[in-house]
Amino acid sequence: MNEIAQYLSTRRSIAIPALGQPAPEGETLEAMLRIAARVPDHGKLAPWRFILYRGDAAVRIGVALRELAERREGPLGEMRRDMEEKRFSRSPLVVGVVSRAKPHVKIPEWEQVMSAGAAAMNLVHAAHALGFGANWLTEWVAYDDEAKGILGIAPNEKVAGFIHVGSPVDVQTDRVRPELADIVSEAAAPPAAA
Structure with missing residues (x-):
């Protein structure tokens, strides 16, 4: 097995609490984003974009999301309040x-959406290949127009994912993967014409 196949066969998501400093920045971050953008993109539309949430901006976004949740639900319990405030600052990037x-x-919207998903997966691969850990999530904020506004996402845009990135601080064990027999089938030939 070559190095790339070995990497792909062992890649795994890292739990967000296990993502610490440092995060990629500078040339390393640029390389990660360039790799993320090297995906099938019929028509060269670049039907996706990247937003970086980090530092003080991520903290302020968390406060705004907590305030949004409180306006809708009333006072939040301590755990929920903390979770909303740290939603975009619990990993370094x-x-x-x-x-x-x-x-x-010419290009169906579905193909454009899949291209965004491929960009998200390439971003996860790039983070891991460059020595970082990553975790791909969406959560409620991806589907809420008011929250999307706080996050700088237009109502006509959709979130493919929020990729949390940082340096792994713990050794992670792998999860159970599906058996190939459960997910692979051979195509059946259509019946012969009469």
């Missing part, structure tokens, strides 16, 4: 992968 798929004369 969060990269929002935003789908900007739209009608096109």
